[in-house]
Amino acid sequence: DAGVIQSPRHEVTEMGQEVTLRCKPISGHDYLFWYRQTMMRGLELLIYFNNNVPIDDSGMPEDRFSAKMPNASFSTLKIQPSEPRDSAVYFCASSPATARANTIYFGEGSWLTVV
Amino acid sequence: GDSVVQTEGQVLPSEGDSLIVNCSYETTQYPSLFWYVQYPGEGPQLHLKAMKANDKGRNKGFEAMYRKETTSFHLEKDSVQESDSAVYFCALRGEAGGFKTIFGAGTRLFVKA
Numbered sequence A: 001d002a003g004v005i006q007s008p009r010h011e012v013t014e015m016g017q018e019v020t021l022r023c024k025p026i027s028g029h030d031y032l033f034w035y036r037q038t039m040m041r042g043l044e045l046l047i048y049f050n051n052n053v054p055i056d057d058s059g060m061p062e063d064r065f066s067a068k069m070p071n072a073s074f075s076t077l078k079i080q081p082s083e084p085r086d087s088a089v090y091f092c093a094s095s096p097a098t099a100r101a102n103t104i105y106f107g108e109g110s111w112l113t114v115v
Numbered sequence B: 001g002d003s004v005v006q007t008e009g010q011v012l013p014s015e016g017d018s019l020i021v022n023c024s025y026e027t028t029q030y031p032s033l034f035w036y037v038q039y040p041g042e043g044p045q046l047h048l049k050a051m052k053a054n055d056k057g058r059n060k061g062f063e064a065m066y067r068k069e070t071t072s073f074h075l076e077k078d079s080v081q082e083s084d085s086a087v088y089f090c091a092l093r094g095e096a097g098g099f100k101t102i103f104g105a106g107t108r109l110f111v112k113a
Helices: none
Strands: A005-007 A012-014 A020-025 A033-038 A042-050 A051-055 A065-071 A076-077 A087-095 A110-114 B003-005 B020-021 B025-026 B030-040 B044-050 B056-059 B060-066 B075-077 B086-093 B101-103 B105-110
Touching: A005 A087, A012 A020, A020 A087, A020 A110, A033 A076, A042 A065, A042 A076, A042 B101, A076 A087, B003 B086, B003 B101, B020 B105, B030 B056, B030 B060, B030 B075, B044 B056, B044 B060
Parallel strands: A012 A110
Antiparallel strands: A005 A020, A020 A076, A033 A042, A033 A087, A042 A051, A065 A076, A087 A110, B003 B025, B020 B075, B030 B044, B030 B086, B056 B060, B060 B075, B086 B101, B086 B105
């Protein structure tokens, strides 16, 4: 089975540009998560969806960040305008239904550098 | 809110040494507990888990006991190998907040040959 698929794997962009990160979750998974990883702050949960509906976006740092999930097989995380402090690895992850013991499955990450 | 604390940012044992990586948690609910492992260039992946008090998760010689009385889930191994080198994250997941998973800051394990 294919895992969580993220694109792009690496992106270098200039400050002020729009960045769009994409994610295809594992088929049949009800939950989708966006995490950000930095040396300073570790793994931070930005937002998560259940059945394509955003449930908790309290981790989104500011209005420059937005996320959508138009259908069960696709999600985007957008940063507009980007700033150097947004440089990080962004992970998408998915999980099957509501049993609390269920594992979440991460993609390989999108490495973002804003210069 | 829920939180997970890992006290060591990095541990540097030699091959064959025993290992304990500390993990403590705070929550008002009854969570499941996890250790995830991350290798360079990859996303975190499940290493082991425990779903209720006194359960022990096991994988590749690692163990962790779910201790509700001390709210801890320490990761242990009797004899580490160079191939165990990675970043280890302790995490909890519970019913409150829609089953979101909260991670600790991570502990980098570097095993010296």
